[in-house]
Amino acid sequence: MTINPELPINFSRMHRLQWEEAQQKDVILYPEGMVELNQSSAEILKLCDGTRNLDQIVVDLEEKFATSGLKNDIISFLDVALNNGWIQQD
Amino acid sequence: MAGSNKTNITPPRWLLAELTYKCPLQCPYCSNPLDYAKHSDEISTDDWKRVLSEARKMGAVQLGFSGGEPLTRPDLPELARYARELGYYSNLITSGYGLTEEKIIQLKEAGLDHIQVSIQASTQELNDHLAGTESFAHKKEVARLVKKHGYPMVLCVVIHRENIHQMPEILAMAEELGADYLELANTQYYGWAHVNRDLLLPTIEQFKQAEDIAQAFKEKVAGKMKIYYVVPDFYEDRPKACMNGWGTTFLTIAPDGVALPCHSARELPGLDCPNVNDHSISDIWLKSRAFNFFRGNEWMQEPCKSCDEKDQDFGGCRCQAYILTGDMYKTDPVCGKSPDKQVIQDAIDSARKSALSADEKPLIFRNSKNSRAY
Numbered sequence A: 001m002t003i004n005p006e007l008p009i010n011f012s013r014m015h016r017l018q019w020e021e022a023q024q025k026d027v028i029l030y031p032e033g034m035v036e037l038n039q040s041s042a043e044i045l046k047l048c049d050g051t052r053n054l055d056q057i058v059v060d061l062e063e064k065f066a067t068s069g070l071k072n073d074i075i076s077f078l079d080v081a082l083n084n085g086w087i088q089q090d
Numbered sequence B: 001m002a003g004s005n006k007t008n009i010t011p012p013r014w015l016l017a018e019l020t021y022k023c024p025l026q027c028p029y030c031s032n033p034l035d036y037a038k039h040s041d042e043i044s045t046d047d048w049k050r051v052l053s054e055a056r057k058m059g060a061v062q063l064g065f066s067g068g069e070p071l072t073r074p075d076l077p078e079l080a081r082y083a084r085e086l087g088y089y090s091n092l093i094t095s096g097y098g099l100t101e102e103k104i105i106q107l108k109e110a111g112l113d114h115i116q117v118s119i120q121a122s123t124q125e126l127n128d129h130l131a132g133t134e135s136f137a138h139k140k141e142v143a144r145l146v147k148k149h150g151y152p153m154v155l156c157v158v159i160h161r162e163n164i165h166q167m168p169e170i171l172a173m174a175e176e177l178g179a180d181y182l183e184l185a186n187t188q189y190y191g192w193a194h195v196n197r198d199l200l201l202p203t204i205e206q207f208k209q210a211e212d213i214a215q216a217f218k219e220k221v222a223g224k225m226k227i228y229y230v231v232p233d234f235y236e237d238r239p240k241a242c243m244n245g246w247g248t249t250f251l252t253i254a255p256d257g258v259a260l261p262c263h264s265a266r267e268l269p270g271l272d273c274p275n276v277n278d279h280s281i282s283d284i285w286l287k288s289r290a291f292n293f294f295r296g297n298e299w300m301q302e303p304c305k306s307c308d309e310k311d312q313d314f315g316g317c318r319c320q321a322y323i324l325t326g327d328m329y330k331t332d333p334v335c336g337k338s339p340d341k342q343v344i345q346d347a348i349d350s351a352r353k354s355a356l357s358a359d360e361k362p363l364i365f366r367n368s369k370n371s372r373a374y
Helices: A039-046 A054-064 A071-083 B045-058 B076-086 B101-110 B124-131 B136-148 B164-177 B191-195 B204-220 B281-287 B318-325 B342-356
Strands: A016-020 A025-030 A033-036 B014-018 B062-066 B089-094 B114-118 B153-159 B181-186 B226-230 B250-253
Touching: A016 A039, A025 A039, A039 A054, A039 A071, A054 A071, B014 B045, B045 B076, B045 B281, B062 B076, B076 B089, B076 B101, B101 B136, B114 B136, B124 B136, B136 B153, B136 B164, B153 B164, B164 B181, B164 B204, B204 B226, B250 B281, B318 B342
Parallel strands: B014 B062, B014 B250, B062 B089, B089 B114, B114 B153, B153 B181, B181 B226
Antiparallel strands: A016 A025, A025 A033
């Protein structure tokens, strides 16, 4: 599975993304498991709220971090996220 | 005492809240202690709230409400709500007995994250026999309702010699019910499963066949259903990394408030497990004798002590070493390097002999009457 650039991206209803104070990092929680995220992965996932497609996520992140050329990295991470069921496209 | 290596104590991540030992089912492989009837006290709602709050502060985030049957505690919705407010990811581990659609909705609103329903077999006759109660039709209905109300649905089937031949039907049932996760838990031989081992331990041929079927199914449903396969360690050559290492990750609180580094640790002698009525969770985790007992690897004997895999499997399971060799410091006898490996072969041979014998003794079911004998 790969990301369809046209469609908006949702975070999975079967997982929960939350900040963990004790670990000082964002994590994904699901039955019997937890994935610890680095900051950039967490920032990408927070924008997967069903209102943005791929290009909009890239624009927002490049603006937030005042940089450019993030698209390929974002695509690779979103493909991983999609194949792990963390995000979905309806 | 053992476990003097106290540097780098990691915080708890998983809290197993065993709310009660009461259970309407009588599964003969139950992981509760054999003498659970002696420990009938239950801590109060306020005690549980304090436990949840203190463990959360330390870093616990995965929470299992377990038992017994946790639904027998009327304060379950209140505790689920409190857990959600604290930021736990919470799981109800249930037989489904007594779970109505109304309760499922109520718990969802309270903030419960998922429900794990156990089913004993793929047929009504065998399920109801193993559970010691008529429950099959209701369990399937509960699984459907869990799904209907938007929870991730986790189906758990404990595998042993009485149901292992049903593996294809069990997988078909999980698919039909729309399970998001399927836990195929080969029985681990503690507590009630230990006393019933001759009747529960499958042969190696049965294991291999069932594992092949499960593996093929896993590939078929990849992306739709996630399979957790708990390996049958009697047929392995290396022990399991029990509890991810003693006192590193898991904290279990028994119904009477006793804090345990694993849910079987009550069976170990001289641990002096602390009670939440007397100590804070922080003191229990960091300072208690029980939680430091097997921390690190200072306690190890040979062959663990000089083994280059000791930081991967931590010498295996302390309870298994104790039950099978009488010495909780020994290498888990499952390990091919253990000088006690023969006890595993003896257990396998004994179970095979029992399977082939014409007059197999009956299963000892987990209930209060049988528990009082221990």
